[in-house]
Amino acid sequence: MKKSTALALGILFAAIAIVAALFVAQIPALIAVVVISVPAALASLIYWWCAGTKDGDIPFVGY
Amino acid sequence: MIAFLLLLIIAVFAGLLLHGLHRKVIARIQSRPGPPVWQEILHTLKFSFKQTWIPRTASQVMYVAIVLIAVGIWIAALWVVWTGASLLILFALYMLHKIIEHGTGLSSGSPYTKFGAIRSVMSAAAELPLLATVAIVYLFWRTLSIGEIAAFQIETQTPTILIAFPAAVSLYLIILSKAHYGPFSVIEAKELVSGYWTEHFGGWRALLNIAMGLKTVVLLSAFVLLFIGAVPWWLMIILMTILMISVSFICAVTPMLTPYQVVTIQTIWTVVVLLYAAVVWIVLYAGGILV
Numbered sequence: 001m002k003k004s005t006a007l008a009l010g011i012l013f014a015a016i017a018i019v020a021a022l023f024v025a026q027i028p029a030l031i032a033v034v035v036i037s038v039p040a041a042l043a044s045l046i047y048w049w050c051a052g053t054k055d056g057d058i059p060f061v062g063y
Numbered sequence: 064m065i066a067f068l069l070l071l072i073i074a075v076f077a078g079l080l081l082h083g084l085h086r087k088v089i090a091r092i093q094s095r096p097g098p099p100v101w102q103e104i105l106h107t108l109k110f111s112f113k114q115t116w117i118p119r120t121a122s123q124v125m126y127v128a129i130v131l132i133a134v135g136i137w138i139a140a141l142w143v144v145w146t147g148a149s150l151l152i153l154f155a156l157y158m159l160h161k162i163i164e165h166g167t168g169l170s171s172g173s174p175y176t177k178f179g180a181i182r183s184v185m186s187a188a189a190e191l192p193l194l195a196t197v198a199i200v201y202l203f204w205r206t207l208s209i210g211e212i213a214a215f216q217i218e219t220q221t222p223t224i225l226i227a228f229p230a231a232v233s234l235y236l237i238i239l240s241k242a243h244y245g246p247f248s249v250i251e252a253k254e255l256v257s258g259y260w261t262e263h264f265g266g267w268r269a270l271l272n273i274a275m276g277l278k279t280v281v282l283l284s285a286f287v288l289l290f291i292g293a294v295p296w297w298l299m300i301i302l303m304t305i306l307m308i309s310v311s312f313i314c315a316v317t318p319m320l321t322p323y324q325v326v327t328i329q330t331i332w333t334v335v336v337l338l339y340a341a342v343v344w345i346v347l348y349a350g351g352i353l354v
Contacts, residue, residue: 018068021065021067021068021071022065022068024067024142025066025067028146031139031142034067034071034138034142035135035136035138035139035142036135038071038134038135038138039130039131039132039134039135039138039270040131042134042266042270042273043127043130043131043266043270046111046115046265046266046267046269046270049111049112049115049266050114050115050116050265050266
């Protein structure tokens with residue numbers, strides 16, 4: 001995954017999570033969206049932060 | 064509108080603060096200075112920005128997905144407690160945590176985490192007192208809605224803890240079984256580097272910390288709602304803090320139990336609770352209170 005893609009996904013999931021959390025009291029089913037989008041947003045941001053180059057990817061280390 | 068969002072953020076920080084308090088109390092009882100109470104918050108922030116990768120021996124999808132599932136189930140559990148939904152949903156989510164422990168350990172390909180994951184099977188023993196708690200709460204209140212149970216206690220001026228004390232001890236045992244550095248911590252296997260956590264580092268560890276913080280807040284608040292009632296928010300915080308400190312005392316003064324002891328203690332207490340429930344049911348039935 002490219003660094004820019006990871007950032008875009010992180011922002012997208014965060015926006016979805018915030019909007020869903022704002023309306024979850026009125027539409028309880030939106031909790032499913034919150035449950036999925038919050039961890040996805042956090043993971044995407046982790047990928048973005050750790051991606052070493054513009055071409056991205058999480059390096060794999062063998063041992 | 065922003066209530067749940069704010070609650071989620073506050074619960075994460077509150078959970079990490081409770082963990083820090085837990086470590087501080089244990090340290091002070093053991094005549095050590097201990098870390099500052101905000102140490103777990105600092106850890107989580109630090110881990111969030113540390114270099115993160117995926118081990119080559121890991122099952123890549125499982126390795127990442129299990130962390131996301133951990134955060135997801137405890138967000139869902141927080142929602143269940145906040146809305147006063149069914150106790151069964153809350154405990155179903157609790158039972159999924161065992162899968163988190165298992166999956167986290169087995170996904171990395173490391174022998175240390177594998178041992179931690181295998182030991183997590185003992186978490187199943189905690190489900191016995193869990194089910195006993197559910198049964199006895201239903202026996203008294205004829206509902207499994209957390210909101211209704213909390214409200215009934217206030218309306219009838221009868222906290223469940225007074226009429227079903229063994230069930231309160233059951234849920235307390237469940238909280239104790241999930242506490243870090245406690246008598247039931249053989250499941251965490253921290254003597255094996257960091258047990259099932261070992262190979263989840265950096266950002267993954269930060270997410271696991273967040274999930275564990277939410278778990279602590281959910282379990283403590285569930286205890287207060289189920290056994291004391293729908294108290295004001297400030298009293299809820301005080302009671303949760305008192306509960307956490309009491310758990311810390313027990314963790315500080317007890318040794319780590321063996322797997323056999325872990326399973327035996329929880330099984331025996333389940334039998335005690337069920338016997339208590341049977342006696343109470345007979346008395347209520349014979350007295351015409353139950354029909």
